[in-house]
């Protein structure tokens with residue numbers, strides 16, 4: 120950013136982590152974990168400059184996790200972001216400010232994950248999975264265009280980007296009856312996640328969603344397809360997914376997506392009132408999935424059938440409350456093209472069509488040692504680009 124005291128070439132409006140983005144995370148410092156904001160390829164810990172913020176923000180920015188900030192709510196989030204923008208675009212640093220290169224700033228899970236819900240809101244993903252798992256049936260079940268299908272996942276195994284993922288054991292269908300062992304069909308799901316905050320509330324209207332959504336992160340919903348295929352009838356995903364769910368270390372504020380908002384596709388029939396939006400909360404996010412360094416897919420989030428506001432409205436319409444730290448994810452993001460599929464189940468069409476990587480090797484599902492990195496960007500204000508921090512993970516051998 121020209122004129123800023125932050126001399127980092129990645130801190131510019133045409134770079135994903137310029138002053139238009141300013142995602143929050145938690146970095147490990149010698150004095151303990153600290154809330155930080157990402158500026159280009161550096162972390163700016165906020166505790167040393169907590170005196171620069173209004174009294175109602177100072178305790179939250181000096182904390183060792185985002186939990187207090189999540190609880191403060193939308194007015195505080197907006198004023199903190201405005202103040203941060205002043206500080207990082209000033210010509211001189213605030214007294215005491217320290218910049219830490221990202222490579223020297225280990226991150227940790229930035230907030231305490233409360234309830235975790237995973238949706239299933241990509242029509243192309245739902246149709247592809249329907250065709251693969253139920254080849255003789257209708258790919259889309261009749262409820263799908265009327266409500267955002269979802270399930271409650273396991274918050275205790277949400278892990279921060281960079282955490283190794285141990286290949287899970289479980290039951291799978293075998294020729295002579297069920298078999299037990301390490302999964303042989305370990306997969307990913309490229310998703311977009313929403314981190315909740317603000318007052319505890321039930322029946323959140325779509326128009327009130329911004330009061331309860333703090334920010335956006337990338338999610339990899341690791342999935343053991345052999346375990347899933349055997350266990351999922353009739354109650355849905357369970358042990359095939361609960362072993363690990365990875366999330367970006369940096370949470371991009373919802374405010375950063377003002378220029379990325381789009382209308383979700385028409386379902387082809389009227390929606391029930393509680394799912395109608397008075398402003399659009401679909402998001403034009405372009406995702407990239409790389410497998411051992413080879414980009415294998417570029418799913419487009421703008422094609423999702425339900426927005427985060429509709430998902431939150433649905434999740435709470437029965438009176439279930441949303442609380443600070445709750446996390447919900449979009450469901451696998453897949454587009455109509457083969458190279459827009461957000462899972463390897465779809466990319467390899469159930470394992471029948473191997474994917475070739477740049478090193479010449481072929482894959483259907485994940486091998487031990489494989490690394491998957493998911494990145495994404497969205498349009499920002501004035502032609503800038505807003506970044507979502509990567510979610511990365513490497514498969515470790517079953518123990």
Ligand code: CA
Nearest residue numbers: 308340450451
């Ligand atoms: Ca999922």
